[in-house]
Amino acid sequence: MTVLTALLRPGRARTLAAFALAAALLLLAPAVLSPFRLDLLAKFLCLAMVAVGIGLAWGRGGLLTLGQGVYFGLGAYLMAMHLKLADAGPGGVPDFMLLYGTGQVPGWWEPLRSPVSAILLVLLVPAALAALLGWAVFTRRVRGAYFAILSQALAAAFAILLIGQQQTTGGTNGLNGFRAFFGYDLADPVNKQMLYLIAAGVLLVMVAVVRWLTVSRFGELLVAVRDQEDRVRFLGYDPALVKVVAYVVAAVMAAVGGALFVPIAGIISPADVGVVPSIGFLIGVAIGGRATLLGPVLGSIAVSWAQTSISEQFPSGWIYFQGALFILVIAFLPGGLASVAGKLRRRRAAAPPGEAAPGDAAPDAGPGPELVPERSPA
Amino acid sequence: MDIIAQLFAGLSLGSVLLLAALGLSLTFGQMGVINMAHGEFMMAGAYTAFVVQGVVGDAGVSLLVALPLGFVVGGLLGLLLEATLIHRMYRRPLDTLLVTWGVALVLQQVARDVFGAPNVDVSAPAWLSGAVEIGGLALPRTRLFILALAAVCVVALALALRATPLGRRIRAVVQNRDLAEASGISSRATDRVTFFIGSGLAGIAGVALTLLGSVGPTLGTNYIVDAFLVVVAGGIGQIKGTVIAAMALGLMQAFFEYSTTASVAKVLVFVAIVAFLQLRPQGLVSVRTRSLA
Numbered sequence: 172m173t174v175l176t177a178l179l180r181p182g183r184a185r186t187l188a189a190f191a192l193a194a195a196l197l198l199l200a201p202a203v204l205s206p207f208r209l210d211l212l213a214k215f216l217c218l219a220m221v222a223v224g225i226g227l228a229w230g231r232g233g234l235l236t237l238g239q240g241v242y243f244g245l246g247a248y249l250m251a252m253h254l255k256l257a258d259a260g261p262g263g264v265p266d267f268m269l270l271y272g273t274g275q276v277p278g279w280w281e282p283l284r285s286p287v288s289a290i291l292l293v294l295l296v297p298a299a300l301a302a303l304l305g306w307a308v309f310t311r312r313v314r315g316a317y318f319a320i321l322s323q324a325l326a327a328a329f330a331i332l333l334i335g336q337q338q339t340t341g342g343t344n345g346l347n348g349f350r351a352f353f354g355y356d357l358a359d360p361v362n363k364q365m366l367y368l369i370a371a372g373v374l375l376v377m378v379a380v381v382r383w384l385t386v387s388r389f390g391e392l393l394v395a396v397r398d399q400e401d402r403v404r405f406l407g408y409d410p411a412l413v414k415v416v417a418y419v420v421a422a423v424m425a426a427v428g429g430a431l432f433v434p435i436a437g438i439i440s441p442a443d444v445g446v447v448p449s450i451g452f453l454i455g456v457a458i459g460g461r462a463t464l465l466g467p468v469l470g471s472i473a474v475s476w477a478q479t480s481i482s483e484q485f486p487s488g489w490i491y492f493q494g495a496l497f498i499l500v501i502a503f504l505p506g507g508l509a510s511v512a513g514k515l516r517r518r519r520a521a522a523p524p525g526e527a528a529p530g531d532a533a534p535d536a537g538p539g540p541e542l543v544p545e546r547s548p549a
Numbered sequence: 550m551d552i553i554a555q556l557f558a559g560l561s562l563g564s565v566l567l568l569a570a571l572g573l574s575l576t577f578g579q580m581g582v583i584n585m586a587h588g589e590f591m592m593a594g595a596y597t598a599f600v601v602q603g604v605v606g607d608a609g610v611s612l613l614v615a616l617p618l619g620f621v622v623g624g625l626l627g628l629l630l631e632a633t634l635i636h637r638m639y640r641r642p643l644d645t646l647l648v649t650w651g652v653a654l655v656l657q658q659v660a661r662d663v664f665g666a667p668n669v670d671v672s673a674p675a676w677l678s679g680a681v682e683i684g685g686l687a688l689p690r691t692r693l694f695i696l697a698l699a700a701v702c703v704v705a706l707a708l709a710l711r712a713t714p715l716g717r718r719i720r721a722v723v724q725n726r727d728l729a730e731a732s733g734i735s736s737r738a739t740d741r742v743t744f745f746i747g748s749g750l751a752g753i754a755g756v757a758l759t760l761l762g763s764v765g766p767t768l769g770t771n772y773i774v775d776a777f778l779v780v781v782a783g784g785i786g787q788i789k790g791t792v793i794a795a796m797a798l799g800l801m802q803a804f805f806e807y808s809t810t811a812s813v814a815k816v817l818v819f820v821a822i823v824a825f826l827q828l829r830p831q832g833l834v835s836v837r838t839r840s841l842a
Contacts, residue, residue, distance in 0.1 A: 235643045307823055311830040316583050316642055320777045321823065327774045328819040335812025446774060450650055457647070490658040497651025501644050502634055 197371040213367040215475040220428030222471035224421030230461030233397030238322035244444030246426030251346035253289035272338035301422030309411040330445035345440025352434040460509025563799025564699040570779035572750030574791040583646040588769025589656035594619035594755025609674035619752035627748020660766040668763035784832025
């Protein structure tokens with residue numbers, strides 16, 4: 172009961188309670204779910220990490236990034252390459268290279284042999300790419316739809332590049348058949364459970380980081396840049412820098428999600444990182460409430476779960492369902508499900524005249540930056 | 550010799566991109582609507598050609614019937630989309646992108662359920678088979694036809710925008726919606742017509758693509774990203790930029806592909822566009838306004 176009342180109160184107490192509830196549910200899951208379902212949930216948690224980053228960049232910052240699959244894929248491929256090398260043993264060659272390639276490990280794979288440098292690269296490579304692209308694009312004030320299209324083109328180019336390099340990236344098949352994760356046997360259910368707990372812990376840390384960022388001065392600036400970029404510039408801040416930071420944070424979160432996805436799912440292929448999955452990440456964020464803290468996580472998990480259960484029964488049904496979700500949620504409920512409660516409350520409050528709507532009802536779950544016309548005519 | 554062959558390959562690819570992007574230069578460039586379903590309108594045009602060929606039989610006649618019919622099919626789909634969804638969202642361009650992506654997913658799956666997942670083939674007419682020999686260089690007639698078709702579409706669109714009353718209305722609404730309305734132009738009707746023409750051009754592009762390969766549900770997805778890049782690099786507002794950007798992209802892809810591989814070429818083209826936007830963030834040809842860039 173106390174948890175419930177705390178949930179309804181705005182501010183810090185509510186956030187803490189929601190966070191504690193989420194943590195408790197995640198910790199309880201191994202006790203009630205079958206190993207197969209737990210494995211699925213662990214996979215969904217990795218995809219939810221991408222959603223947390225998108226929630227920050229898109230929901231708070233208005234950066235419609237259609238290419239998060241690139242960072243997810245970079246993290247995943249770097250981890251997969253390390254696992255492949257570790258499986259092959261010191262000086263060994265991954266199996267698929269013997270099949271398709273020259274039988275030699277290419278030079279740029281070598282840094283991934285050591286576990287420490289592999290983890291560092293998982294974090295640094297996506298961050299560097301995001302920083303470079305973000306810096307190039309945002310400082311030149313390329314924004315809105317232009318940025319969205321560029322990020323999508325990046326995803327397309329990345330997937331095509333991966334497919335084209337059969338000898339060194341596994342091509343269309345991707346990388347799969349991992350036996351161990353940093354020395355722990357992946358066939359052992361205990362280690363599977365450990366991976367789930369790692370994923371759950373990392374996800375909770377990410378949510379906490381986003382919460383900390385959004386209440387900080389940076390979070391205020393990010394929302395300000397989303398809503399009125401020019402005014403932020405006139406106040407003496409550099410909007411490009413704010414955007415780059417948000418974009419890099421989102422990229423790193425996607426990369427970590429990808430890196431954990433690999434040992435859990437056991438495969439990464441270009442089909443997981445291209446244009447279609449990259450946009451697919453967005454729908455969960457939109458349903459949950461793009462500008463809320465937990466909305467992207469819950470929405471993303473719900474969408475992944477729906478995808479699995481619908482595809483099991485009607486193979487073509489999922490695509491119709493996903494298409495319908497995009498149309499209905501974005502067109503008619505841009506604030507996501509998180510905004511429904513606020514809307515209802517406001518409607519009820521509107522009934523007795525003279526009473527103002529509560530201000531805390533989904534404060535920025537509205538359509539956000541898009542309310543400002545992109546191009547003002549002359 | 551080789552260079553001329555690459556030049557032709559590039560121009561040919563450019564003309565395909567141009568056909569795909571021309572409709573976008575109207576709907577995205579002029580109206581600011583990001584229509585991700587544009588690629589699926591192309592797919593609809595391609596399937597129109599397939600159906601027409603099944604009914605008419607003769608490949609030569611069916612192509613000539615399919616071109617205007619593809620325009621109408623694409624246009625009507627666009628009209629439907631505009632009237633049901635897009636007109637509510639003119640003030641939320643980024644959200645339009647996601648909504649039309651949903652529409653694109655649904656259209657793809659409809660095509661898969663109606664025509665089957667495997668690709669279908671449309672045979673090219675006899676008068677387009679073979680190649681024209683110019684200076685020892687064999688230029689496929691289908692490619693030449695698409696080049697000519699792209700040129701005709703550009704000229705027709707430019708003339709329509711410049712010299713007809715309809716074109717004047719479209720330009721007026723784009724430049725200043727309020728003033729256009731105050732002068733008695735129905736901006737709603739103009740929006741619909743603009744969207745009809747832009748989507749219809751996608752249908753024509755789809756029909757043309759049947760000459761180059763087989764038709765599948767994901768036909769549009771393969772072109773939509775490049776088509777949008779063309780419009781971004783070309784700059785919004787004018788067809789001139791779209792034409793130059795399409796040809797430049799086609800040539801770059803062809804020449805990079807010649808010296809590396811197709812997949813590396815794609816990445817290089819992307820890098821080139823990002824670098825180009827460093828110089829001209831608004832694209833090649835941009836309308837100068839006093840708004841903050």
